[in-house]
Amino acid sequence: MIEVKNLNKSFGENHVLHDFSAQFEAGKVNLIIGQSGQGKSVLTKCIVGLMEIDSGSVLYNDRDFSNMDRHERKEIRKEIGMLFQGSALFDSMTVEENIMFPLKMFTKMSKKEMLDRANFCLERVNLVGQNKLLPAECSGGMQKRVAIARAISMNPKYLFCDEPNSGLDPSTSILIDNLIQEITYEYNMTTVVITHDMNSVMEIGDHIVFIHNGRKWWQGTKEEIIRTENQEIIDFVYASKFMKSLKGKLA
Amino acid sequence: MSYIVSIGKYVGMIGQVFSKPERFKVYYTRTIAEIESIGINSAGIVAILSVFMGAVIALQTASNMDSPLLPKYTIGYITRSSTILEFSPTIISLILAGKVGSNIASEIGTMKVTEQIDALEIMGVNSLSFLVLPKIIAAVFFFPFLIIFSMGLSIMGGYYSVTASGLASHEEFVYGVRAFFKVSDIVYALVKTCVFAFIIVSVSSYYGYYTKGGALDVGRSSTQAVVWSSIVILLANFVLTQLILM
Numbered sequence: 001m002i003e004v005k006n007l008n009k010s011f012g013e014n015h016v017l018h019d020f021s022a023q024f025e026a027g028k029v030n031l032i033i034g035q036s037g038q039g040k041s042v043l044t045k046c047i048v049g050l051m052e053i054d055s056g057s058v059l060y061n062d063r064d065f066s067n068m069d070r071h072e073r074k075e076i077r078k079e080i081g082m083l084f085q086g087s088a089l090f091d092s093m094t095v096e097e098n099i100m101f102p103l104k105m106f107t108k109m110s111k112k113e114m115l116d117r118a119n120f121c122l123e124r125v126n127l128v129g130q131n132k133l134l135p136a137e138c139s140g141g142m143q144k145r146v147a148i149a150r151a152i153s154m155n156p157k158y159l160f161c162d163e164p165n166s167g168l169d170p171s172t173s174i175l176i177d178n179l180i181q182e183i184t185y186e187y188n189m190t191t192v193v194i195t196h197d198m199n200s201v202m203e204i205g206d207h208i209v210f211i212h213n214g215r216k217w218w219q220g221t222k223e224e225i226i227r228t229e230n231q232e233i234i235d236f237v238y239a240s241k242f243m244k245s246l247k248g249k250l251a
Numbered sequence: 252m253s254y255i256v257s258i259g260k261y262v263g264m265i266g267q268v269f270s271k272p273e274r275f276k277v278y279y280t281r282t283i284a285e286i287e288s289i290g291i292n293s294a295g296i297v298a299i300l301s302v303f304m305g306a307v308i309a310l311q312t313a314s315n316m317d318s319p320l321l322p323k324y325t326i327g328y329i330t331r332s333s334t335i336l337e338f339s340p341t342i343i344s345l346i347l348a349g350k351v352g353s354n355i356a357s358e359i360g361t362m363k364v365t366e367q368i369d370a371l372e373i374m375g376v377n378s379l380s381f382l383v384l385p386k387i388i389a390a391v392f393f394f395p396f397l398i399i400f401s402m403g404l405s406i407m408g409g410y411y412s413v414t415a416s417g418l419a420s421h422e423e424f425v426y427g428v429r430a431f432f433k434v435s436d437i438v439y440a441l442v443k444t445c446v447f448a449f450i451i452v453s454v455s456s457y458y459g460y461y462t463k464g465g466a467l468d469v470g471r472s473s474t475q476a477v478v479w480s481s482i483v484i485l486l487a488n489f490v491l492t493q494l495i496l497m
Contacts, residue, residue, distance in 0.1 A: 050369055077375035088366040102374045105273050154374075 001025050002047065002158060002190050007056035009039075009046055016042050017214045020056070026157075027188045029181050029204045033195055034211035035236060040194045041085075043211065044160055047192070048080060049073055060158065078106055081151030081189075083161040083180075087143040089135040089150070095122070096131035099150045106154065121149035125179060141172035145179065152183055159184065161193040165200055177203045198237060201225065210236070261457050267379040268387065268453070281385035289351045289386060289452075290393030294400065296350060297343055301401040302408035304342065308333050309409030313418040323419045327427020330409035332436070339401040340440045341488050344447035347394070348480035352455035355386060356476035359459025360469035368460070383456040390448035398444045439495050446491060447484050454480045 002024040009017040016039045024030040032040050045051040047058050049065060058065045060076055068076070089098050099118040103109055109117070122128055125145040135143055144164060151159060161180055165173035181204040184191040193200065201208060202222055210218040210225075212232050220228070225237060238247045272278045312329045359382055362368050371378040406428055413419045419427075458476035462468050 048373055050372060074375040077373060080373055082370065082373045084366045084370060086365055088370040090367055090370075091365075104277055105374065105376055160373075 001061060002192065003059040003062075004043075004047060005057045005059070007043070007046060007058065008054045009042055009051065010054055015214065017046065020211075020214070020216055022209050022216055022219065024190055024192050025207065026190045027185065028191070028206040029184050030190070030192045031195060031201055031205040031208045032192065032211055033201060033208060033236070034217075035196065038211050039214040040196075040211055041162060044162055044192065044194055048082065048160055049077070078154060079157040081154065081156035081159045083144065083147045083151050083159070083164050085163045085166050087135070087140075087147040089143060089146055091135050093134075094131065095127070095133050095135070095138070095146050095149075098135070098146060099153050102150070102154050117153060118149075121153050122146075124152065124183070125149045140167050141169075141176065144168065144172075144176050148176075148179060148183070152187070155187065157189060159189045159191040161191070161195075163195055163197075164193060165195065165197050170199065173197065173199060174203060180204060196236075198243070201237075260461065261453070264379060264383075264457055264460065265453060267377065268383045268456075270377055270380055272380055272384065273376060278381075278385055281381075282388050285385045285389035286393050289354070289389055290397065293347060293350055293397060296346065297397050297401050298404055300343065300346055301339065301404035304338055305330060305334060305405030305408030305410075306412035308338065308405070309413045309424075310416070310418070313413055313416075323423040324427030324430060326413055326419050327409070327424040328430050329427075330424075331406055331428045331432075334402055334405040334409075335436050335440050339398050339405055340443045340447065341484070343398060343401045344394070344444065344451065344484055345481055347397075348447075348451045348455075348484060349477050351390070352451050352476045352480045353473045355452060355455040356459040356462075356473040357469055359383075359456055360462035360472045363460060363462045364465055364469060379456075379460065383452065383460075386452045386456065387449060390452045391445050394448035395441045395444050398440060402440070439491075442495065443488065443491050446487055450483045450487060451480050454483055 004020060004022050004024075007017055007020040008015070020039075020043060032043060034040050042051065046053045049058075053066055056066070060079070063076065065073065065076055089095075090101065093101065096115070096118050099121050100114045103114045103117060107114075118131070119128075122130065125148050127142065127145055127149065130138070130142065130146075133142075135146070138146060159180070164176050164180060168176065177200050180191060180193065183189065193204070195201065205222040205225075208218075208220060208222060208225055209216055210230075210233055218225075218228065218230050218233055225233060228234070234247075238244050309326055309330045312326045316323075316325060359368075362382070368378045368382075371381060410421075410424050410428075413424055414421055455476040458472040458479070462472040
């Protein structure tokens with residue numbers, strides 16, 4: 001479980017996160033949703049330590065990550081997998097080398113064991129036989145799946161996904177969403193997904209946190225979000241004409 | 252004020268670059284790859300520049316020797332001295348700052364803006380050490396070979412230009428090249444080269460690593476890397492000359 005307590009983050013005069021607190025449970029797909037510019041990505045970067053927080057704390061299974069030194073953080077980071085918005089694959093390495101990279105750096109596996117693990121991860125994301133492709137030769141959806149394979153290669157306890165569906169068509173988006181959900185349940189990971197895609201919310205959202213003006217505005221399940229009377233959430237969920245008409249019919 | 256902040260950040264970066272590597276074998280493989288990328292792949296441009304540089308130095312020396320009292324071997328002597336003391340280590344390093352420096356800044360800068368460096372950090376890899384240390388080792392190790400190669404080609408260029416144009420004979424030029432030779436000149440040139448290699452890689456990596464924004468900013472970082480590497484090389488050249496030769 002990941003616990004965020006009273007987290008504050010500012011950039012100069014711009015106070016991006018205000019006393020943000022939330023819990024993200026293991027074995028669940030936790031979604032952080034909200035409009036663009038509300039602090040979702042900053043929150044994730046603060047949780048994983050890519051940005052230093054001003055105050056508050058971040059606990060990974062009761063281990064206070066925010067007060068750790070670089071070496072202690074390194075140990076926690078080996079338990080974290082992250083899927084970046086642009087996939088962030090190493091473009092000088094093949095698909096296989098990308099997946100094997102963390103294994104090479106942090107395990108004493110033989111080359112055969114690493115290859116077996118890479119093949120297992122590729123099979124898990126339905127990319128069997130694509131080992132020798134370079135990231136530039138992969139489609140957007142394939143790149144995301146390779147990034148997921150790389151993220152799970154070290155059997156992480158925590159998985160972060162920053163807008164996993166950006167730039168993907170609806171059917172590929174659902175594929176990626178389902179893949180994230182399946183591996184979360186399969187490995188009992190604590191998964192945190194940042195998104196503003198309502199399809200994802202309805203598809204995989206076990207626990208949803210709505211962020212507005214840098215504050216936790218609402219939290220609940222996907223069933224609760226469609227029934228809420230909170231105006232900010234209504235504005236966000238029913239932003240399109242289609243969704244507005246749907247809401248009218250539901251009413 | 253911003254310059255002081257930048258120098259502080261640069262010193263902090265160097266500290267992180269030289270922290271203990273996660274896996275020596277991976278760093279060794281990367282260092283070999285970098286020797287090829289930033290060293291061997293620069294041999295062509297170094298060769299062309301050196302030959303023509305030597306040829307021009309020899310011709311200009313010959314054309315400025317108006318007094319008949321000056322022996323012809325002076326052409327070979329001046330070509331050798333200028334090449335070893337200044338032209339090969341400094342001018343070639345400035346050229347390498349352009350070629351290698353811009354390449355390093357744009358490579359690391361692109362990794363930064365495409366979140367590849369964040370991906371390394373998330374995995375627990377010390378991204379600065381992983382990306383920069385193999386480049387520094389490769390450059391400091393291989394640039395002296397490039398400079399020795401440049402010295403040889405430059406003197407050869409000078410030889411062919413003056414002998415072919417009849418400004419000096421083979422014996423006169425070769426005598427001049429061998430006259431009053433001091434090994435300490437070579438040592439001075441190689442010490443300078445190692446310092447310049449470190450400057451090129453570290454300054455360029457600094458600008459690449461702290462790139463913010465997108466493609467336009469990567470281009471800007473690349474330009475700044477070349478400009479500042481060149482300035483720092485010239486400053487270091489002055490300081491090292493004072494320290495070693497004076």
